[in-house]
Amino acid sequence: MFKSILLPTDGSQLSERATQTAIEFAKIHGARITAVSVVQPLPFVPLADAVVLPNAGVFDQEVRRSVQAGLDKVLAAASAAGVECEAVMGEAISPYEVIVKTAEERHCDIILMASHGRTGLNKLFLGSETQKVLAHTHLPVLVLR
Template sequence: MFKSILVPTDGSQLSERAAQTAIEFAKIHGARMTAVSVIVPLPVVPLTDAAVLPDAGLYDLKMRRNVEAGLDKIVAAAAAAGVPCDAVLGEAVSPYEVIVKTAEERHCDIILMASHGRKGLNKLFLGSETQKVLAHTHLPVLVLR
């Protein structure tokens, strides 16, 4: 039934556990996986004319290294389990857009992702990429906590 699984990751331990579940899910279904992670550009909100801005180039380099390491870890774990897996690295202000677009482009049957389960004001201010994915895709989404 499921032949192509999309696994978004933010590099957190929760995402790593979701990836392990996705690998087992893929083995059961004889599916291939695509791991996707998104680099969010450094938000810059100058409060005065003399705002001190962080080094955007250094931020991008560190983010890219961290994201690539997380994707490499998932690809290696899938390979060790005999599950074909490729990786997609995207860049966007809103990660859900890359997740939904990648699922469509890769003809995925399901998105399997973690949710941090934030509550209250944290959920309001931080938003939920999982909620946004659910709202913008027609695919089934398996949410793991």
């Protein structure tokens, strides 16, 4: 039934646990995994006075290095388990856009992702990428906590 799994990852411990679940899920279903992670651009507040901003080039390079390290962990874990896996690095202000687009482009059957379970003001202001994915995809989504 599920032959192609999309696994969004942000390199967090919760995402690492989701990776293990996705690998077991893939083994049960004989599926392949597409791991996706998103580079978000340097947030910029143009109206702030006397703000010290990091060098945008250095920031971008470090973020990309971190994102690639997270993807490499997924690739290594899948390889060790004998599960076919590919990695995709996307770029967007809103990660859910890349997640949904990648799932469509790669013809995935299911999205398996971790939820950080934000509550209160964090949820109100930061939102939930998981909720946004659920709202913008027609695919089944398995949410792990």
